[in-house]
Structure formats: structure tokens, C-alpha cells
Amino acid sequence: MKRTHLWWALAALVVGLAVTAGGPLRAAGEHINYADLNKIKAEGLQRSQVMELCSWLSDVYAPRLTGSPTAQRAADWAVRKMTDWGLVNVKIEPWVNKNGFERGWTNDKFYMAVTAPERFPIPGTPTAWTPGTTGPIAGEVVLMAATTVDDLAPFKGKLKAKWVMLQAVPDVPAYWDPQAKRYTPEQLASLELNPPPPVLEFGVTPPGAGRGGPTPAAPAAPQAFGGGLAAAFNAARHEFLRAEGALGTIATVPRGHGLYTISGNRAADPATTLPAISIAAEHYGRIGRMLAKNVPVTIEADIKSTFYPNPAVFNVVGEIPGTDKADEIVMLGAHIDTWHSATGAADDGVGVAAMMEAMRILKASGVKLRRTVRVGLWEGEEQGLIGSREYVAAHFASRQALPAAPGAAAGAAPAGGGRGGFGGPQGPLEMKPDYDKLSVYFNIDNGTGALRGIYLQGNDAAGPIFREWMEPFRSLGMTTITVRNTGGTDHQSFDGVGLPGFQFIQDEVEYNSITHHTNMDTFERLQPNDVTKMATIAAGFAYLAANRDEKIPRKPLPVPGQGGVGRGGQ
Numbered sequence: 001m002k003r004t005h006l007w008w009a010l011a012a013l014v015v016g017l018a019v020t021a022g023g024p025l026r027a028a029g030e031h032i033n034y035a036d037l038n039k040i041k042a043e044g045l046q047r048s049q050v051m052e053l054c055s056w057l058s059d060v061y062a063p064r065l066t067g068s069p070t071a072q073r074a075a076d077w078a079v080r081k082m083t084d085w086g087l088v089n090v091k092i093e094p095w096v097n098k099n100g101f102e103r104g105w106t107n108d109k110f111y112m113a114v115t116a117p118e119r120f121p122i123p124g125t126p127t128a129w130t131p132g133t134t135g136p137i138a139g140e141v142v143l144m145a146a147t148t149v150d151d152l153a154p155f156k157g158k159l160k161a162k163w164v165m166l167q168a169v170p171d172v173p174a175y176w177d178p179q180a181k182r183y184t185p186e187q188l189a190s191l192e193l194n195p196p197p198p199v200l201e202f203g204v205t206p207p208g209a210g211r212g213g214p215t216p217a218a219p220a221a222p223q224a225f226g227g228g229l230a231a232a233f234n235a236a237r238h239e240f241l242r243a244e245g246a247l248g249t250i251a252t253v254p255r256g257h258g259l260y261t262i263s264g265n266r267a268a269d270p271a272t273t274l275p276a277i278s279i280a281a282e283h284y285g286r287i288g289r290m291l292a293k294n295v296p297v298t299i300e301a302d303i304k305s306t307f308y309p310n311p312a313v314f315n316v317v318g319e320i321p322g323t324d325k326a327d328e329i330v331m332l333g334a335h336i337d338t339w340h341s342a343t344g345a346a347d348d349g350v351g352v353a354a355m356m357e358a359m360r361i362l363k364a365s366g367v368k369l370r371r372t373v374r375v376g377l378w379e380g381e382e383q384g385l386i387g388s389r390e391y392v393a394a395h396f397a398s399r400q401a402l403p404a405a406p407g408a409a410a411g412a413a414p415a416g417g418g419r420g421g422f423g424g425p426q427g428p429l430e431m432k433p434d435y436d437k438l439s440v441y442f443n444i445d446n447g448t449g450a451l452r453g454i455y456l457q458g459n460d461a462a463g464p465i466f467r468e469w470m471e472p473f474r475s476l477g478m479t480t481i482t483v484r485n486t487g488g489t490d491h492q493s494f495d496g497v498g499l500p501g502f503q504f505i506q507d508e509v510e511y512n513s514i515t516h517h518t519n520m521d522t523f524e525r526l527q528p529n530d531v532t533k534m535a536t537i538a539a540g541f542a543y544l545a546a547n548r549d550e551k552i553p554r555k556p557l558p559v560p561g562q563g564g565v566g567r568g569g570q
């Protein structure tokens with residue numbers, strides 16, 4: 001090697017070392033106290049209580065439909081637990097507005113069986129807020145696959161004292177692919193490096209622009225009640241069925257494998273609503289195929305459901321006070337309410353358990369927190385992120401929705417049980433004094449899958465900060481930052497008023513395929529290693545946010561008159 005070459009090689013090495021030491025990983029200059037993070041990791045990974053919290057939530061205090069007595073008991077339990085751990089200001093905080101929750105509801109008994117031509121039981125679940133039966137009632141089954149008002153006419157005079165199946169027998173695909181998946185390094189890189197597809201118009205995001213990654217589209221939920229045109233047809237169909245004297249309705253989804261999804265409309269008046277049942281495609285199909293052979297089928301059902309007038313609707317909060325920046329707030333959150341056909345273990349008992357456990361880890365590890373760390377457990381998420389929106393409106397800021405477009409169904413839950421909530425035009429922000437006190441909100445609500453990174457919700461300035469915060473958790477699988485939005489859960493309530501609200505990237509472990517809103521969302525579907533790491537990382541991020549010199553930077557404020565900022569594509 002010639003001497004000049006050696007010199008250049010040395011120079012390149014020096015420059016290379018400088019880049020490595022002071023380059024990308026230190027770009028935000030975060031001060032990271034590894035001694036404290038090690039205490040957090042030791043508490044979270046070696047002395048975890050998170051699966052026990054999951055079990056209390058999903059085995060004892062479940063399901064937790066908003067406004068139901070079990071949701072209240074779960075909230076009371078969470079308050080006791082967090083008080084025992086030494087958190088302060090632990091309380092149930094009622095919503096300012098009741099948001100149409102005029103009655104709580106529980107299903108206390110469900111029996112359904114085919115009694116002719118053969119006898120066999122049918123597992124199922126009544127749609128929320130629908131009435132039961134007056135004891136066992138039997139009737140023949142009619143399949144009425146109507147999709148328009150015109151389709152109803154041929155059934156006039158044929159539905160009296162009949163159980164009515166509301167759709168054609170669906171084809172059920174096999175499980176050609178594994179239902180639980182880990183993101184591959186290639187998929188994570190794609191999530192990080194490929195920008196989301198361009199937005200074509202204000203408020204209109206192209207299909208697939210939301211989460212990216214290998215998420216299969218969820219099959220459509222039974223459309224007992226929906227938004228817009230679907231809601232209008234469903235209402236007309238329901239009126240027709242009532243006028244004809246039908247006993248009740250039966251619906252399914254094309255998943256098969258014993259699965260069905262559930263939803264409900266809190267505005268349904270029990271005095272004028274028919275019993276509505278969700279069952280698995282296998283049972284639905286067997287009955288439908290017999291009817292197609294002109295074999296009459298008789299169903300007997302005995303359903304008892306209870307209504308509870310004027311229920312409490314609320315969020316649960318608790319804090320660990322900060323020190324020199326105690327008036328500033330870092331928040332962790334998840335939704336405590338569930339649907340009711342299983343125990344809501346993955347949606348979102350696991351998120352609640354992980355965020356409660358994160359608070360326990362912070363308290364038990366004894367690390368110092370400069371800002372106050374607060375946990376929020378929201379009710380009403382499943383009906384449109386209501387609890388978190390109520391909380392944000394009461395404490396931080398609200399945006400009045402501008403008048404909805406003509407034809408929008410007033411008071412009806414959105415299709416699929418209430419997602420989004422920021423689709424319409426939004427008015428100007430009304431800020432509360434604490435608007436400037438919140439640093440950041442972190443949310444968990446995508447099932448049991450391990451945390452693999454974080455969605456930036458378009459907040460580029462937060463990227464270099466989170467990049468450095470992830471480094472101590474790299475060995476737990478936290479590696480990826482994507483500027484993309486993700487939607488459909490409570491971080492949107494913060495993001496929608498311009499506050500930094502984030503949701504983590506999670507492995508797709510049976511969430512969209514098996515657990516989300518189904519009768520199989522149970523403790524057995526939780527993965528202890530993933531959940532333990534989840535709580536530890538949430539504690540670490542809360543710790544780092546609480547002790548950072550500055551608050552997390554914010555995006556520009558939303559513009560009045562347009563759709564809410566950060567609306568995801570999910």
C-alpha cells in the first residue's frame with residue numbers, strides 16, 4: 001500500500017468513527033439514563049405482574065360493554081389496584097356528556113337450538129342492546145337475503161312468528177396463511193422507508209394507506225346497524241320485520257372456524273327492537289343449505305338480557321407525580337370497554353393491563369420522574385373513541401364538529417361498531433389551560449402482538465427522539481419508526497386536536513383474523529412474552545418522556561373546516 005493511500009484510509013476511519021459516535025443515533029441528543037432504564041427493565045421483565053392483570057380483566061371483570069355493571073366493577077378494581085400501588089389522584093372520572101348511553105345492558109342467558117328436522121345446539125351471542133325473548137320461543141326459519149328495499153316485498157306476509165336469517169350463506173375461506181405473524185425485517189423496512197400513498201383529496205385516503213404492512217382486511221361485520229345508506233336500509237328492513245311479526249334476526253360473518261363478530265347500537269329502543277343474534281358461519285350455513293333443499297328448519301331460543309337505566313359512563317385515571325416539572329403531563333392509555341361475545345382480552349384488556357403494569361413498574365422501580373405520568377383507561381372506545389374524546393375535551397381542547405352532510409344517520413353507531421370519529425368537517429379548536437401542559441400520549445390497542453416500533457402520525461420532529469428512545473429496547477424488538485398514520489383508536493382523540501398522540505406498531509398476532517370483536521377474544525389468545533415486553537417498553541417511553549428537558553414537539557395545528565388531522569386510513 002502506498003503511503004498516501006494509508007493516510008486517506010486513516011482519515012476515512014477517523015471520519016467514520018466520528019459519524020458513528022456523533023451521527024444518526026445521537027441526532028436528537030437525548031440524555032438516556034441507562035441505570036434507570038435497567039431498573040425499569042428488571043421490574044418489568046423479571047417481576048412482571050401483567051398477565052395476572054390480564055387475567056383479572058378478562059376472566060373476572062369481563063365483558064366490559066360501556067355502561068354495563070361489569071365495566072363499573074372493572075373500573076372499581078382498577079382504582080383499588082392502582083391505589084394499592086401508591087398512585088395518586090386515582091379516580092373514576094364521569095364524562096361531561098353521556099353521549100347517548102341511556103341504558104346499560106348485559107346478556108344473562110343464551111340458548112338457541114335447531115329442534116327440527118334434527119336437534120342440535122347453536123352457539124351465538126345477542127347483538128348489544130337488543131332485548132331477549134319472553135322465555136323459550138320456537139319458530140321456523142326464513143332466509144331473506146335482501147339488500148334493497150325492493151328485495152323485501154316478496155317476503156310480505158311470510159315472516160310472522162319466523163326467525164329470519166339476514167344474508168346469503170357465505171363462502172368460508174380456509175386458513176391458507178398463518179393467523180399469527182411477526183413482521184419480517186423486510187416488512188419493517190418497507191413500513192419505515194416507503195412513504196404512504198399520496199392523499200388524493202382532503203379527507204380521502206386511498207385504500208391501504210393506513211397501517212401498511214401485512215394486515216389482512218377484516219371481513220365485514222354484520223350490518224344490523226350501520227352508517228349512511230346501509231343504516232337507512234337496515235332501519236327500513238327492521239321496520240318491515242317488526243311490522244310482519246318476525247321473532248328475531250340471525251346474522252353471521254364469512255370467517256367460519258367457529259368465529260363470529262359482534263357489535264350493537266346503544267340507541268336501539270328495547271321496546272321497538274327485535275332480538276338479534278350473531279352465530280358462526282358453520283351453523284348459519286348448515287341451516288341455510290337445508291332451507292335451500294326446501295327442508296323446513298325450526299329454531300328454539302331462550303334469551304335473557306337486562307337493561308340498566310342511566311348507567312355511569314366514565315374514564316379511570318391515576319398518576320405518579322413529577323418533581324420539578326410536575327405540572328406537565330405524560331400520558332399512557334388504553335380502552336377499558338369491550339364488546340361482549342368474549343372477554344375482550346386482546347381488545348383491549350391487554351392494553352389496559354400493559355398500561356397499568358407500566359405505571360406499577362415506574363412506581364416499584366423507584367425511578368425519578370420530572371413530569372407527572374398519568375394513565376387513562378377509556379370507556380366508549382368501541383362506539384367511536386368517546387371516552388378519550390370526552391377526556392381530551394374536558395382537559396385539553398375540543399373541536400366542535402361542523403354540521404354533518406344531509407342524510408347522515410343521527411345517533412346511529414357507525415358501521416362496524418364505531419370506528420374513527422374524526423371524519424367530518426371540524427370547527428375551530430377551543431383550548432383549555434392544560435393544552436400546553438401535555439407532552440405526549442401513548443396508546444396500545446392492537447391486540448397481543450409485540451411492540452415493534454411506533455407510528456409518527458406525520459410528526460417528523462418526533463422521529464429522531466423516538467429513534468434514540470428505541471435503542472435501549474432494540475433487543476426487545478423495538479426497531480421501526482414510520483411517519484405513517486394509524487387509525488381506529490384513542491390516540492386519534494389527542495392527535496385530532498393537535499396534541500402528540502401515538503400508537504405503537506404491533507405484530508399481527510391473530511388480531512384481525514381471530515380476536516378483534518369476536519367470540520374468541522379470550523385470555524388464551526394472549527402471548528405472555530409479548531405482553532411483558534409491551535408493558536416494559538411503555539414504562540420506558542413514559543419515563544423518557546417524563547424526564548426529557550423539552551416536551552415532545554407538535555405538528556402544526558389543524559385547520560378549521562377540514563377533516564381532523566392525523567386521520568388514519570384504517
Ligand SMILES: [Zn+2]
Pocket residue numbers: 335347348381445489
Ligand atoms: Zn380496541
